[in-house]
Amino acid sequence: MLRRLSLAIAIAAASAGPAWAEEAPLSAKTDLVTVYQEAVANNADLAAARANYEASREVVPQARAGLLPNLSAGASMNDTRTELDSPSASFSRSGTVYQANLTQPIFRADRWFQLQAAEATSEQAALEFSATQQNLILQSAEAYFAVLRAQDNLAATKAEEAAFKRQLDQANERFDVGLSDKTDVLEAQAGYDSARANRLIAQRQVEDAFQALVTLTNRDHGSLEGIVHTLPVLAPTPNDATAWVDTAAKQNLNLLASNYAVDAAEETLRQRKAGHAPTLDAVASYQKGDNDAMGFTNSLGSSTRISGDVEQRTIGLQLNIPIYSGGLTSSQVRESYQRLTQSEQQRESLRRQVVQNTRDLHRAVNTDVEQVQARRQTIISSQSALEATEIGYQVGTRNIVDVLDAQRQLYSSVRDYNNARYDYILNNLRLKQAAGTLSPADLEDLARFLKSDYDPDKDFLPPDLAKAAEASLRNSQDY
Structure with a gap:
């Protein structure tokens, strides 16, 4: 009876892994919105940005004081x-x-223009703080899905390790009965050792991802809710790069802040010129x-x-x-003029970067949509190729190296599929951030597709592909 190795065997073996891979109790799972709320409450960078904003607001009453009794x-x-x-x-x-x-x-013309510059600076600080708050939304999602990505990668790596272990056992069995030589055993052993090393790296990456989440929220998290495979993978709406660029030009928070930076520089130049009045x-x-x-x-x-x-x-x-102050006022005017030029050029550079990022992210999301479908199909094709290669190996038309390569290709396809899923999610959020429309509501929309009983060892594959793998296993046992 031919005993073909399939994803179902590997998944089952990986699910019954060592104790360090056990999941935390379901009640301890954290969702995406909770992670964001904890980041808002505990993130040190946001607290520092808030303090900077509150300090920057004080320039207005300080400047206004120069016009009051x-x-x-x-x-x-x-x-x-x-x-x-x-x-x-x-x-x-x-x-x-x-x-x-x-x-x-x-x-006091100089003090009036100083007040105008201070008000522009305060508005700039408010927008920069809003940009920091918006960036925290993206950071929360990136940290959250980095954990899920690492966990799915670990699950695929564990399944790959189990598959290579099974292949090593089969090679030893064939060698014992004289159906293969020692070379097959050594090749299978090398493949298993490599898979085991990859699993150790993947385990460390999971721990690193959890540590990054702790840094962001200042809270420990036992486990996270996973994203279901039924998450709609759709092109951005509207699917027009120019429309997204136009929105970004009007709403990108950093770009709006740069407009106020230019206004402040213009008012400062007027203030310096008024030093002659x-x-x-x-x-x-x-x-x-x-x-x-x-x-x-x-x-x-x-x-x-x-x-x-x-x-x-x-x-x-x-x-x-004022008649003569040693050239101080004239020097300050020249300095302010150059500062104005600097702020204008910085705004132009930022505008170009926003346009580029928006167009790049729009293309990335559309590519991710196609990638998810293509990678999904690649898993099916790789699974079929692996089964055909194993049959060939059983009948002598393929060697052990062909089988090991087919296994590597299969699990590489699984990892590529999951990476494409998470890239799609994050690139969508990055596109909205570039356009200035990212909000906590976007995280709430994603949270609707989280699964509280998500088990990476079982759910790193779409349910229909996992069922297909199980069906393939049952069919193989009929030989």
Whole structure:
């Protein structure tokens, strides 16, 4: 009876793997939305971005303060003696003086433009913070699906290891009864050793992916809900790259932030130019002194003492016309002009990059749609090719190397299929981020296709392909 090796055998063997591969209890599984919520609550980068945004908002009241009244008060205690040579006389005064000063800017063009620049800077900071929040959505999805990708890769690698182990056992059996030589055993042993090494690497990649999730959320996760194979794999809507580019030009958060960066640079240039303009302030002051010890001595030696309070009020306008400041203002104007040019060129570079990324991601999603279908068909073809090769090996028309190569091709096809699935999901999210439309609702839509009892060792293949593999196994046992 021919005993052909199929995916069903490998899946069954991999599912009954060692203890370290056991799944956590289903109640401990975490879904995609929960991971994102934990990232929002615990992510250090987001907290730092929020603090930076709150700090950047303060530039507006700081700039506005330059246009508002400035009131100060103070007091002084003095003991002063003044002597005159001619006529010979001296004055002495001691006491406490209280004073208050009020300044109200009337014409301060530089401070007005500074306020305008500060408001643009604040808007830029708000958009950059929103971009950070939006990026966290993508980071959460990338970290989440990196774990699922690694788990599916591990499951396929374990199934491959089981298949090679089965092939090694068959090679030993054939060698024992004289149906093959030692070379077949050695080839099968080498294939099994390589598969085992790959499984160890895949296991480490799963642990690394979980650790990246901990870094993002500051929480440990026992296991995650997996994505079902019935997730619709559709072209982007609308399936028009130009429409996506137009949306990105209007809504990409980083691009919008760069517009405000240019506005801030323009207002800063105006502020520097206004350094040549005159300034006008309304000023008022009030002084009251305690002159309880004031003396006057004349040239004849007679002295007179005066006591009492002195009160003084002043109100007026103060005009300042800058004439020359050592070239400082002109230098600041030249610097601001170059800063404006810099921000404009940075915005143009970002605009081109956004256009490129949007078009590239639009093509990537369309390619992923075709890739998923093609890789799925490749699994079926590789499975058929493996079964045909095993039959050929049994009847002597193929050698052990052909069988091992067919097995490698089969499991490579399985990994390529799962990679194409996850690439499709993430590229869809990246396309929406480039267009500025990515939101938590996109994660909620994906969460509807998560499976709480997902078992990578059993579910890394589509159910219909797994059933086909089982059917193939039953048919092979009839020989």
